[in-house]
Amino acid sequence: MANEETIIQFRGATKVYKLRKKEVLAVDKLTLDVEKGEVFGIIGYSGAGKSTAIRMINQLEALTSGKLTVLGQDVGRLNESQLKALRAEIGMVFQLFNLFNAKTIAKNIEFPLKLAKWTPEKRKARVAELLDFVGMSDKANVYPPELSGGQKQRVGIARALATNPKILLADEVTSALDPETTIDVLNLLKKVNKEFGVTIVMITHAMNVASYICDKIAVMDDAKLVEFGTAAEIFTAPKHPTTVRFVKTATESDVSDKILSELVVRHPDLAPEIDDLFKEVHNV
Amino acid sequence: MFEHIIIESTATGSTNWEYLTPLLNRAVFETLYMVAMTIGIGGVIGLLLGLVLYSTRPSNLFQNTVVYRVLDFVVNVIRPIPFIIFLTAIRPLTISVIGTSIGTDAAVFPMVIICSVATSRIVEQNLVGTDPGIIEAARSMGCSRMRTLFTVLIPEALSPLILGYAFLFVAVTDMSAMAGMIAGGGLGDFAISYGYRQMDDVVTWVAIAIIIVFVQLVQQLANFFAKRLLHK
């Protein structure tokens, strides 16, 4: 049994895409618990089924079989209005931002508030608050095409947080950003997690990103969950071959120093192992 | 026989504008009327059909293979028919709807049909070009399908849609020139009757000039708004 703090519970969750000629098994009997307040990472290669799995949480993809409980509700049994209510509790941020280009930054952030039927005064105050939180107050009346990638993602995060969701889904949100901006955005997500207690489920194919921000990491390979553990466990003692390869790429990356030092701060107990990794990276 | 006409025409000398001006005014009015009616009615029907075409496509908001296939087929059948043939071919339908098969309104009816069909394709193609991620974002916020279509998708595609409608405008003006075939009047009819048949090229050129100015005006206006809406 999952404990009371379990906010997302996959139980044999399976997704099969039926195409004209063949069937694609995208997620195969995924069983996983995400606890309230944690930053949960899903890593894996392209095509492993990560996006499909995360999209099950807000029902952008229906399950073919199995069960998924989110915030205490069996998502497979929700009608349209219950689903709408659930989606107001779950924000989502995307790799290519998916901002509404025809709407200003302020209107983008306001959109989910309109859907949730907030009054105009409350919407205005909330938009101002969010713009301030992501440091974009000066861009309120600008249109998305005028922003840099990092700025777009800040707006994406502000928009996803508008209705005070309990869960934030982040699908490759730093994959289109350069290393410096990646760190900025990850720090912003950390702040969201710490200050608002928002549970974050994030997908990445970059191990260094996962190790920088995630408390727990699930590794997916070929539609299946192949390894699961705390970030420190995964990083220092990977078991599955896919995980091993991921850890290796992380230590070879250009942002790895920052991440390794971050790991030391977060896991002082693992300092010697991390130090070894650091030496390995720099060949000393 | 032809020689006779040529001789007679050149014999009359310079164009009689005193006589032609009221006829030209009337022709301009008829063209404006036909184009406005066609774009007004056909443009709206076409927008709705285009939304249906787009949203019933596989993996789109209202995915429905049967509806998509049927509508797609109808559009494909009607669209390539040359207007001049279509105009005559649907005569019985025109009579039953408009009450007559000659005159301006009898020309507008087939124009509306062709315009609806052409618009639906233009709308569909412009919507297909919008980023599906934007729809996904709206859906993830709990935005209903209908609301996503009208408050997210259309605003996102507005700039190319405006240019698409400007393109249609030219096509509809083109169609309206054939209305003379069924006594529909308009600038095309004017140019044929008083320019071509009277061998008075100046009259034809005046009619062309008016159409060019008219089309340019609309195109420039469309370009202006389309650019403003791009926010780039």
Ligand SMILES: Nc1ncnc2c1ncn2[C@@H]1O[C@H](COP(=O)(O)OP(=O)(O)O)[C@@H](O)[C@H]1O
């Ligand atoms: N809408 C879809 N229709 C058909 N197949 C899909 C669809 N979405 C994803 N897939 C397939 O499912 C598998 C998993 O995809 P995805 O969840 O996007 O993986 P990841 O996010 O890990 O790259 C892939 O083989 C992909 O081609």
Ligand SMILES: [Mg+2]
């Ligand atoms: Mg993916």
